[in-house]
Amino acid sequence: MKVLKKCGWFVVSLLPVLLFFVIQVGASFVSIFVYMFLHYGDGLTQAELTMRAGEWAIENIMYLTLVMQIAAFLVFGIWYYFAYGKKKRPGHVEEPGGRQIAAIVLLGVLLQVVVSGALNLISEVAPGALEEYQELLENSGMMETSALVLLSVVIMAPIVEEILCRGIVFRLAKHVSVKFWVANVIQALLFGVLHANLVQGIYAFVFGLVLGYVYGKYERIWMCMLLHGVINFSSAIVSLLWGMLFLAGRGLAMTFMVVAMAAAVAGILYCIKEELGPVAKVPETAAISKSELEEIE
Secondary structure: OHHHHHHHHHHHHHHHHHHHHHHHHHHHHHHHHHHHHHOOOOOOOHHHHHHHHHHHHHHOHHHHHHHHHHHHHHHHHHHHHHHHHOOOOOOOOOOOOHHHHHHHHHHHHHHHHHHHHHHHHHHHHOOOOOHHHHHHHHHHOOOOOOHHHHHHHHHHHHHHHHHHHHHHHHHHHOOOOOOHHHHHHHHHHHHHHHOOOHHHHHHHHHHHHHHHHHHHHHOOHHHHHHHHHHHHHHHHHHHHHHHHHHHOOHHHHHHHHHHHHHHHHHHHHHHHHHHHOOOOOOOHHHHOOHHHHHHHO
């Protein structure tokens, strides 16, 4: 019975992510339908209008992404607010100070250094390994430098994805097991699935573990949004720096990249161990009642 209950809560943890994909597809279809409706009298055949609508969607992919993000924000923001937003934060949860916030910002940059460096090294060693991933990024419009991309990638994506994965999925996953790492792995795994491609899914899983750790320690969704935003914002800057290095020579660039990644890993471990510290153990009465705790265990 206990196993079935845990499996049930795991399935429930999947539902917000499935809803996200429904919103994503729904927002795209509604946008395309509105375009076709507005151009219905242009003298085009149904096939021509459908083709033109598809081309319009590709050309305006970032606008459609922003529409989807706004829709998702409304749905999950309301869900989070009424389900968890009004609840008092448990007493065992730590209060972050300026030093911890600075560590979060540094942690975001260092994480991006490691992941971006790894992707660049893979591209150099096996040029064809990431072709589909690079093409996907280019088609998504995220490689462009514009205010729209900045709004979508650096502001809206962290807000929506943190409310969804850390704010809702993480809390639902807590019912699968009282052990922190179980809920953290579940939400990180679903965070990877959310990105809908293998390469992004792998490093999103790693990012998700760190973001879940931050939420588990402080239970402040804005800290996860800050970390997520720094990771996304530093992506363009770090990639630019790697590109400048390769102009100086491939061998020198790869050597420096390996050293920088090693230093970044050391910095990440320092930030987590020394500046932030371990996630506090949850007292039995802090998150759920004793009877609920016994049922889950």
